[in-house]
Amino acid sequence: MRFEHIRHKPPTPLDRERELVIALAPMRSNVNLSRIVRLCGCAGIRRIIQCGSGKVDREIARDAADYVEVIQRRSLAPAMEQLARDGYSMVGLEQTTNSVCLFEFPFHRKTALIVGSEREGLSSEELAILHHVIEIPVYGQPASYNVATATTMAVYEYCRQFPNG
Amino acid sequence: MRFEHIRHKPPTPLDRERELVIALAPMRSNVNLSRIVRLCGCAGIRRIIQCGSGKVDREIARDAADYVEVIQRRSLAPAMEQLARDGYSMVGLEQTTNSVCLFEFPFHRKTALIVGSEREGLSSEELAILHHVIEIPVYGQPASYNVATATTMAVYEYCRQFPNG
Numbered sequence: 001m002r003f004e005h006i007r008h009k010p011p012t013p014l015d016r017e018r019e020l021v022i023a024l025a026p027m028r029s030n031v032n033l034s035r036i037v038r039l040c041g042c043a044g045i046r047r048i049i050q051c052g053s054g055k056v057d058r059e060i061a062r063d064a065a066d067y068v069e070v071i072q073r074r075s076l077a078p079a080m081e082q083l084a085r086d087g088y089s090m091v092g093l094e095q096t097t098n099s100v101c102l103f104e105f106p107f108h109r110k111t112a113l114i115v116g117s118e119r120e121g122l123s124s125e126e127l128a129i130l131h132h133v134i135e136i137p138v139y140g141q142p143a144s145y146n147v148a149t150a151t152t153m154a155v156y157e158y159c160r161q162f163p164n165g
Numbered sequence: 166m167r168f169e170h171i172r173h174k175p176p177t178p179l180d181r182e183r184e185l186v187i188a189l190a191p192m193r194s195n196v197n198l199s200r201i202v203r204l205c206g207c208a209g210i211r212r213i214i215q216c217g218s219g220k221v222d223r224e225i226a227r228d229a230a231d232y233v234e235v236i237q238r239r240s241l242a243p244a245m246e247q248l249a250r251d252g253y254s255m256v257g258l259e260q261t262t263n264s265v266c267l268f269e270f271p272f273h274r275k276t277a278l279i280v281g282s283e284r285e286g287l288s289s290e291e292l293a294i295l296h297h298v299i300e301i302p303v304y305g306q307p308a309s310y311n312v313a314t315a316t317t318m319a320v321y322e323y324c325r326q327f328p329n330g
Contacts, residue, residue, distance in 0.1 A: 003293075005286060009308070013304075038314070042308075042310050046305075067306040095174045097169045127168040140208065140233075141207075142207060153317060153321040159268075159304070
């Protein structure tokens with residue numbers, strides 16, 4: 001047989017720790033939050049900053065609930081300012097003026113990916129702290145990706161550019 | 166201001182209809198099914214083949230519930246054989262022997278992406294119909310992506326390679 005299942009394949013080792021941090025505006029949905037936590041766990045991302053009172057559902061996040069550190073902050077803008085001072089390239093995921101298509105965006109290794117909430121996205125105060133905004137083309141209906149789906153695409157693209165960390 | 170919100174940006178027009186079809190093994194979770202339907206709607210994919218008795222939740226799929234045709238089939242292998250006869254490149258999403266990393270996989274424009282169920286993945290009968298198997302590297306914990314998350318990454322990569330259809 002040409003293709004045979006490989007069950008429980010061990011994870012690909014990273015040459016270095018991922019320098020990608022995800023910072024989330026208050027998510028309306030714990031499901032979206034928990035899906036993003038699982039995504040980060042699988043992708044080798046060790047740190048999420050979460051604003052608001054969202055709770056991680058361990059049924060959804062699985063082992064990522066332990067693998068990923070979820071840091072709670074009261075509001076996003078001060079957390080972003082700290083990340084900018086720490087030398088992160090500040091990249092928002094949003095549709096704005098001057099946004100760049102994710103297909104063509106070269107990430108810095110040390111990046112903070114800033115993700116807005118499901119309805120409101122990122123505020124103008126938050127947008128002002130960003131160095132770049134990336135957007136993902138939508139081709140059909142509905143006119144926007146779910147927030148966890150969009151985050152998945154951005155994380156995938158980062159990992160594609162830095163397959164070994 | 167450098168970055169200003171663009172609300173309700175119209176979708177990017179495709180130069181031609183997407184020739185990507187998604188065929189799903191019976192999903193255990195209607196949430197995963199419905200997330201994949203929304204994903205396809207946003208990505209301009211007009212056709213999903215679904216096996217099993219899953220129901221699309223319109224709250225999750227949104228307008229994609231109308232935009233995407235969800236074709237019901239009793240079992241996956243005969244549906245796959247039909248797609249192969251229709252000239253589709255048959256690409257499975259799975260961890261198998263001889264699978265290729267999604268990062269390095271050049272899609273054919275006319276592709277059927279075959280997605281296994283949450284637990285069992287694709288059967289050996291289904292794997293035997295495939296031309297290619299793609300896998301997505303996992304770097305941490307848990308050791309596998311959620312099925313809708315993995316499908317999101319494969320659809321993103323296809324759209325990246327064919328940004329205009």
